[in-house]
Amino acid sequence: MAVNKLKKIEILGHQSLHEEVINTLQKLGIVQIVDFKNDISIADDLVEIREIETKDVDITLQQINYCLNFHKKFEKKKGLIETLREPPKIINLNKLAGLVQSFDFSHHYNQCQELESQLNSAHAEEAKIKTEINFWQPWNPIEANVKDLEHTEQCTIIAGIVSSDVEETLSQELKDTLPEVDVTIVNHEKNKSYLLFIVNQEIQDRLSDFLKQYEFQEIKFLNREGKPAAILEQLKKQLQKLQKDIETLQHKAQDLLKEKEKCLMLYDYYTNLQTKQKLSQYIAHTQQVFSLVGWLKAKDEQKILHGLEKKFHELDIIIKEPDADEVPPVDLFNKTIVSPFEAITNLYGLPNYKEVDPTPLLAPFFFLFFGVCLTDAAYGIILSLACVLALRYFYLHGGSKKMVQLFFLCGISTFICGALTGGWFGDILNYLPAYFTPLRNFKNSLIILDPINDPLKFLIFALVLGFIQVWCGVCIQMYKDLKEGELGNAFLSRFPWLVLLPGIIVLLLAQGNILQGAMWAGLGKWLSILSAGTLFFFEGRNQKNIFGRLGTGFLALYGIVGYYADMLSYCRLLALGLATAVIANVVNQMAFLTLKIPYVGIIMMACILIGGHIFNLAINLLGAFVHTSRLQFIEFFTKFFEGGGKPFVPFAIKTKYISIEEN
Numbered sequence: 001m002a003v004n005k006l007k008k009i010e011i012l013g014h015q016s017l018h019e020e021v022i023n024t025l026q027k028l029g030i031v032q033i034v035d036f037k038n039d040i041s042i043a044d045d046l047v048e049i050r051e052i053e054t055k056d057v058d059i060t061l062q063q064i065n066y067c068l069n070f071h072k073k074f075e076k077k078k079g080l081i082e083t084l085r086e087p088p089k090i091i092n093l094n095k096l097a098g099l100v101q102s103f104d105f106s107h108h109y110n111q112c113q114e115l116e117s118q119l120n121s122a123h124a125e126e127a128k129i130k131t132e133i134n135f136w137q138p139w140n141p142i143e144a145n146v147k148d149l150e151h152t153e154q155c156t157i158i159a160g161i162v163s164s165d166v167e168e169t170l171s172q173e174l175k176d177t178l179p180e181v182d183v184t185i186v187n188h189e190k191n192k193s194y195l196l197f198i199v200n201q202e203i204q205d206r207l208s209d210f211l212k213q214y215e216f217q218e219i220k221f222l223n224r225e226g227k228p229a230a231i232l233e234q235l236k237k238q239l240q241k242l243q244k245d246i247e248t249l250q251h252k253a254q255d256l257l258k259e260k261e262k263c264l265m266l267y268d269y270y271t272n273l274q275t276k277q278k279l280s281q282y283i284a285h286t287q288q289v290f291s292l293v294g295w296l297k298a299k300d301e302q303k304i305l306h307g308l309e310k311k312f313h314e315l316d317i318i319i320k321e322p323d324a325d326e327v328p329p330v331d332l333f334n335k336t337i338v339s340p341f342e343a344i345t346n347l348y349g350l351p352n353y354k355e356v357d358p359t360p361l362l363a364p365f366f367f368l369f370f371g372v373c374l375t376d377a378a379y380g381i382i383l384s385l386a387c388v389l390a391l392r393y394f395y396l397h398g399g400s401k402k403m404v405q406l407f408f409l410c411g412i413s414t415f416i417c418g419a420l421t422g423g424w425f426g427d428i429l430n431y432l433p434a435y436f437t438p439l440r441n442f443k444n445s446l447i448i449l450d451p452i453n454d455p456l457k458f459l460i461f462a463l464v465l466g467f468i469q470v471w472c473g474v475c476i477q478m479y480k481d482l483k484e485g486e487l488g489n490a491f492l493s494r495f496p497w498l499v500l501l502p503g504i505i506v507l508l509l510a511q512g513n514i515l516q517g518a519m520w521a522g523l524g525k526w527l528s529i530l531s532a533g534t535l536f537f538f539e540g541r542n543q544k545n546i547f548g549r550l551g552t553g554f555l556a557l558y559g560i561v562g563y564y565a566d567m568l569s570y571c572r573l574l575a576l577g578l579a580t581a582v583i584a585n586v587v588n589q590m591a592f593l594t595l596k597i598p599y600v601g602i603i604m605m606a607c608i609l610i611g612g613h614i615f616n617l618a619i620n621l622l623g624a625f626v627h628t629s630r631l632q633f634i635e636f637f638t639k640f641f642e643g644g645g646k647p648f649v650p651f652a653i654k655t656k657y658i659s660i661e662e663n
Helices: 015-028 055-072 080-085 093-102 105-139 164-177 201-212 228-282 298-309 339-348 359-374 377-393 398-421 434-445 455-483 487-511 518-538 546-568 571-596 601-639
Strands: 006-014 031-034 089-092 155-163 182-189 192-200 217-219 289-297 316-320 658-661
Touching: 006 015, 006 298, 015 031, 015 228, 015 289, 015 298, 031 228, 055 105, 055 228, 089 093, 089 228, 093 228, 093 658, 105 182, 105 192, 105 228, 155 164, 155 201, 164 182, 164 192, 164 201, 192 201, 228 658, 289 298, 298 316, 339 359, 339 398, 339 601, 359 377, 359 398, 359 455, 359 571, 359 601, 377 398, 377 601, 398 571, 398 601, 455 487, 455 546, 455 571, 455 601, 487 518, 487 546, 546 601, 571 601
Parallel strands: 089 658
Antiparallel strands: 006 289, 006 316, 031 289, 155 192, 155 217, 182 192
């Protein structure tokens, strides 16, 4: 079983040692502390529930996040590759503690706040001035002082905007309807016409009613004096000065970037401090002592004893096996070759503590199925090479590193399956000159199954793989029943399926003369009858009523439909493998057809080959991963996997931006 054995640890000590013990446990990083309220051996009336005040640390973290977000606006943008290649800053705990003491973060935070406030005000003013410039720009041709464009004793001057589409109609109808009105077209801009009307006050209302039908937008020249050209010049000078001020503020903000690295370190420091403070609420206290309960791996027992007893002689440490009704967290461990496939298990969910880890069981199937779905040796080489480069030049860790390692192995599988099915960038070798004939012959000599020319054999191969995995799933469930002492379930509910499934297949093959001889037909018939009879009569053995027993047995036999439906799901292996090969061949055919085009033919061919095969690799890589995972989750795991395990998360120093080295 690839699930680490866990033990329960209880630590009892004097209150004076509480803080130091917590710090030591965090540095060791091998104990998961659980809430004492769920498991406590001290009498409830003696326990104090201490609410740990984390407000100051929470506020500091908010301020650090604010500063980091502020810095992000002014730093040079990094690409994804550059970000992945950037190594984490390495620092030891002593230097980190010294940084916290020496760095005047409050002053830095106030500087960021002040600069952002000034920049926000400046940008708001900049937007206001730009809006004014946009307002005055169309009226630039006016040579009069805008303050004079107001009411006089006899006339009213009205400025406004109409759509350019109705300008001509408006002018013509205005001459016919109100010839006394003088209209001046000031400007045309962005399908709008800017107009000035000079009208006698006596007919102003008639003009207003007339303009409504043209959706006329009246404009008021307020709070300004002078010609529009002079106003624009003044606004542009204000804008230039303001932009210089903004540039100065931005330079000051960029100067603060030299403190960003310290802010990153502070973030990790206070995040761990916050975790430690919140976790302290899980620890039981009395007036004199504290008590904590946790889980640790059995292999770390001596390490924790050495780490604590060497430093704290007064502690009482008890390490014991979990009780029968306790549910420890789950920590998976697998060999290096299997470990990357834990990424697939984690996508579905962890097994419970007493369950078999499905990772080693799914690993060979996932490895093979992925290659069968992609079926192109060249694609496999590209995929594995890309993963090697990523592992070599990028700083990956945790789940992302396991996923890249998984795709590296899947690339190897794709290479093998591609070589055995004849896929090397599809059939590109067939288009190469005659002196590549030896290479073509070697490629053809490796072919065992051809998904394009012989899809039926490939389909049978996919169904055989499906039968094997489904059958293995039932075997695993039978093993679980035997391990748990459920002999009735093992031999009367699981074993009959192990006989019935192959029995029916042997019977069908014999009837189709694929397996010739009366022996095969008889073997298939009796295997099917005996196993089906066992299920029919014994599946409902726990039912008291005879009709309930028979009904349960009949429903159990109906389950054969589900089993064979699951096997048919493996037809997707043929579909995906065929899709990869067909698309690759189509890309090659299209590319080499363009080769005959004069001058640009070879360029077009190269573009189609590169773009087409990149697309084919990307889309079928996604399909291979999704559908191979689906076969594990739906067709395989449902036969034996219960899940529901909670991950083992030890209390440790965890960082986001930096890497802690030993003091």
